[in-house]
Amino acid sequence: xxxxxxxxxxxxxxxxxxxxxxxxxxxxxxxxxxxxxxxxxxxxxxxxxxxxxxxxxxxxxxxxxxxxxxxxxxxxxxxxxxxxxxxxxxxxxxxxxxxxxxxxxxxxxxxxxxxxxxxxxxxxxxxxxxxxxxxxxxxxxxxxxxxxxxxxxxxxxxxxxxxxxxxxxxxxxxxxxxxxxxxxxxxxxxxxxxxxxxxxxxxxxxxxxxxxxxxxxxxxxxxxxxxxxxxxxxxxxxxxxxxxxx
Amino acid sequence: xxxxxxxxxxxxxxxxxxxxxxxxxxxxxxxxxxxxxxxxxxxxxxxxxxxxxxxxxxxxxxxxxxxxxxxxxxxxxxxxxxxxxxxxxxxxxxxxxxxxxxxxxxxxxxxxxxxxxxxxxxxxxxxxxxxxxxxxxxxxxxxxxxxxxxxxxxxxxxxxxxxxxxxxxxxxxxxxxxxxxxxxxxxxxxxxxxxxxxxxxxxxxxxxxxxxxxxxxxxxxxxxxxxxxxxxxxxxxxxxxxxxxxxxxxxxxxxxxxxxxxxxxxxxxxxxxxxxxxxxxxxxxxxxxxxxxx
Numbered sequence: 001x002x003x004x005x006x007x008x009x010x011x012x013x014x015x016x017x018x019x020x021x022x023x024x025x026x027x028x029x030x031x032x033x034x035x036x037x038x039x040x041x042x043x044x045x046x047x048x049x050x051x052x053x054x055x056x057x058x059x060x061x062x063x064x065x066x067x068x069x070x071x072x073x074x075x076x077x078x079x080x081x082x083x084x085x086x087x088x089x090x091x092x093x094x095x096x097x098x099x100x101x102x103x104x105x106x107x108x109x110x111x112x113x114x115x116x117x118x119x120x121x122x123x124x125x126x127x128x129x130x131x132x133x134x135x136x137x138x139x140x141x142x143x144x145x146x147x148x149x150x151x152x153x154x155x156x157x158x159x160x161x162x163x164x165x166x167x168x169x170x171x172x173x174x175x176x177x178x179x180x181x182x183x184x185x186x187x188x189x190x191x192x193x194x195x196x197x198x199x200x201x202x203x204x205x206x207x208x209x210x211x212x213x214x215x216x217x218x219x220x221x222x223x224x225x226x227x228x229x230x231x232x233x234x235x236x237x238x239x240x241x242x243x244x245x246x
Numbered sequence: 247x248x249x250x251x252x253x254x255x256x257x258x259x260x261x262x263x264x265x266x267x268x269x270x271x272x273x274x275x276x277x278x279x280x281x282x283x284x285x286x287x288x289x290x291x292x293x294x295x296x297x298x299x300x301x302x303x304x305x306x307x308x309x310x311x312x313x314x315x316x317x318x319x320x321x322x323x324x325x326x327x328x329x330x331x332x333x334x335x336x337x338x339x340x341x342x343x344x345x346x347x348x349x350x351x352x353x354x355x356x357x358x359x360x361x362x363x364x365x366x367x368x369x370x371x372x373x374x375x376x377x378x379x380x381x382x383x384x385x386x387x388x389x390x391x392x393x394x395x396x397x398x399x400x401x402x403x404x405x406x407x408x409x410x411x412x413x414x415x416x417x418x419x420x421x422x423x424x425x426x427x428x429x430x431x432x433x434x435x436x437x438x439x440x441x442x443x444x445x446x447x448x449x450x451x452x453x454x455x456x457x458x459x460x461x462x463x464x465x466x467x468x469x470x471x472x473x474x475x476x477x478x479x480x481x482x483x484x485x486x487x488x489x490x491x492x493x494x495x496x497x498x499x500x501x502x503x504x505x506x507x508x509x510x511x512x513x514x515x516x517x518x519x520x521x522x523x524x525x526x527x528x529x530x531x532x533x534x535x536x537x538x539x540x
Contacts, residue, residue: 003345003346003347003348004346006345006346007342007343007345007346010338010341010342010345011331011334011342014334014335014338014341014342015331015333015334016333017333075331079330079331079332080326080329081329081330081331083296083325083326083329084329084330084343084386086295086296087294087296087317087318087321087323088317088318088343088346088347089317089346090294090295090311090312090314090317091312242298243298244257244291244296244297244298245291245296245297246257246287246288246291246296246297
């Protein structure tokens with residue numbers, strides 16, 4: 001398994017795509033941090049809770065982790081490299097596990113980069129305004145939550161990619177769900193006066209874990225998000241377990 | 247050693263492989279032939295664990311491919327040329343495989359040298375010609391220095407020098423005691439390379455034979471042209487010889503020219519032509535598969 005994981009990392013390092021996404025992450029995180037810090041009211045900036053929101057909301061890692069998780073798996077089908085991958089490791093569960101672990105680790109890496117960029121951009125602006133960034137216990141916990149959310153988004157992307165396999169289909173489907181379908185479902189639940197069901201929908205749970213919106217507690221939202229990752233990984237495995245690679 | 251036993255595979259209503267059985271022994275190059283859609287690729291993919299059989303089984307070195315430990319060091323395969331990420335360099339493509347299989351990096355340079363790709367190994371695969379991609383696929387197949395090679399159209403895209411090199415290389419591998427199974431639609435190329443052939447048609451085994459046997463089958467046929475073709479045909483059939491009319495007074499006869507000439511002379515039948523068609527694997531193949539080109 002260690003060799004397969006090394007191979008997965010090398011796959012990412014030896015094509016240009018991941019570097020483009022990394023550049024996007026750095027650019028977006030810097031832009032968001034600068035915009036959030038300069039647009040905020042001076043009184044808010046002194047509030048540690050506001051500072052935590054400011055930094056975590058500036059990290060663009062979760063979305064990019066999801067996209068890269070999808071792309072890292074669907075590229076195998078898109079370019080036909082899945083054949084050589086399965087010749088290398090004919091036990092398919094090992095391939096899927098390696099891709100899930102790789103996408104999880106990639107999410108961690110992207111979140112750490114995004115956090116570093118957001119802090120590096122926001123901290124000088126806050127200091128200039130006389131409200132230095134307060135890095136304390138709650139700040140560290142919040143940052144850990146966003147790292148975990150990003151990692152789980154990446155793993156979810158890998159599972160979704162292995163299930164759908166068509167790259168454009170998986171990307172469009174995921175983005176439509178996040179931007180449209182889940183909002184429509186939440187509105188429907190509201191109209192039906194069904195409370196709190198929407199907290200268990202994927203985007204809501206992942207966002208609650210990252211502190212981007214109210215909902216379940218971090219522990220509960222983390223468990224729900226991990227449940228989605230496990231669910232997609234399981235049905236993806238059921239699909240590829242006896243799939244004919246032609 | 248490769249063993250295929252009663253392999254059947256359907257895709258929807260289409261039966262791609264139908265109760266196919268054959269074996270390939272070490273120390274030989276075996277040609278795997280059949281017309282387009284005969285089930286060759288499906289069979290090779292089933293052998294390599296990529297296609298799940300409906301019934302029957304396949305074994306390489308006594309086990310199913312999925313059960314092999316460190317499979318790249320046991321079996322090398324070429325299945326398609328579009329097997330490398332176009333944005334990755336040839337060297338990095340092989341490095342990924344080497345890392346995943348636990349093969350030393352030095353082997354990557356060795357196989358690149360072997361297939362003459364070292365100078366372009368840092369270029370991205372999408373800039374490669376078809377022949378270069380085929381050589382990269384061969385390098386990937388050879389990476390683990392395997393005992394068994396399963397090659398689907400390995401000469402595809404190679405220039406004449408490359409084809410000659412491949413032919414010699416495969417013969418050398420077989421001489422080392424390795425098992426080599428090669429599918430190809432270039433029959434002339436196969437005829438010069440293989441020791442055995444496995445011919446399939448519509449998913450079923452048509453013939454498994456040595457090349458010597460196949461060439462003997464071709465050598466046993468004669469074409470005779472006579473103004474008394476009907477009479478000659480009757481005489482030959484009476485002698486227990488298979489005869490097929492080719493029209494215009496010509497007969498295809500399943501016997502050597504000497505025997506046909508003797509029967510004609512003994513019965514006073516005039517012959518305008520008595521020839522042995524050039525003995526080729528292709529003719530036998532067309533005969534066995536009902537005239538469909540591979």
